[in-house]
Amino acid sequence: MDQSSVLVERFEENRAQLRAVAFRMLGSLSEADDAVQESWLRLNRSDRTEVENLGGWLKTVVARVCLDMLRARKSRREDSLDSRTSEVKAGGADPEEEALLADSVGTALLVVLETLAPAERVAFVLHDMFDVPFEEIGMVIGRSPMAARQLASRARRRVKGAEEPPEADLTLQRNIVAAFMAASRAGDFEGLLAVLDPDVVVRADRLAVSFGAAPEVRGAAEVAGTFLGRAQAARPALVDGVAGLAWVVDGRPRVVFELTFVNGRIATIDLLADNEVHQAMDLVVE
Structure with missing residues (x-):
């Protein structure tokens, strides 16, 4: 052949x-x-x-x-x-x-x-x-x-x-994010617990870890403790059409907080600092 x-x-x-x-x-x-x-x-x-x-x-x-x-x-x-x-x-x-x-x-x-x-x-x-x-x-x-x-x-x-049935409309998502930001900035531990799912997970990419974030944090109490008194420079954002947050420096996003919601609470927070990932997103900082 x-x-x-x-x-x-x-x-x-x-x-x-x-x-x-x-x-x-x-x-x-x-x-x-x-x-x-x-x-x-x-x-x-x-x-x-x-x-x-x-x-x-x-x-x-x-x-x-x-x-x-x-x-x-x-x-x-x-x-x-x-x-x-x-x-x-x-x-x-x-x-x-x-x-x-x-x-x-x-x-x-x-x-x-x-x-x-x-x-x-x-x-x-x-x-x-x-x-x-x-x-x-x-x-x-x-x-x-x-x-x-x-x-x-x-x-x-x-x-x-x-x-699956859609979780919360955008207005409700934004309200949850606003409550999260307010509680974080004020150091309101109970306020944070109120908007976090009991099994909430925070994950950080390698670049975000280099900025000082923990690779992974699990549980509402642990996550609330992580964000207590933080989020001072965070701004509301739409991340692929879902309410989220962004840490912006000199007009550019440094870290994007990508959120998911379950039963009216934040279920996951992905801290994404990779610029190529940001470019792949539909990101609107508000």
Whole structure:
């Protein structure tokens, strides 16, 4: 068997997974096939002697192709979700395979994925559905591994939030944040306990730890003690559409306090000081 035939055979061995990856990113069977075909064309144009892991290489290429397609789609603002999901029902050359592919994702999840930004969707699909490391995802989307992790985390929260009843409207979230800030600045321990979930968790990234934050603090009493008399320079902020806080220095966020809420209380506080993570956020300091 010549090298060309071997390459075709090896590509076909990976086709099913590549199509699954592309479908989850694009939500369209025809576009998924286009992305897989483009990966084949790029493979033929590449120096294959440098490709050690063909499956991983192809997955990365397909992901980059899908990212470009998602960005182009967003700029055009065309192709409604209904038109794409209707392809699943219509079937194709292999209706059984297409039905299995669609069932493995589900229309409800496709609806949620449509709300994500292109880089969020790629990061979420690659990591949560195909266990691709953040180091590799970062190379696909042109971000650091930390920023890729943040994008996947944000996407995951949005997916989970769409599956569950929404927690508190924005006005209530802002009121909780305002009460947290007031109690922190005043050294009001009981006031802090009132707005913290009993099992609240505070996590800090490595840069925030270098500023003096503890890597992790658990429990309302411990967290209240951590913030007692603090937050003097913190300002209210919207972090990906959710009420939060930001420590701003010279007009730039130094640390972002990303919050989640459960039953009208703060359940998690993520202290994020990595500037690349900030750039990946939809951040509005108020």
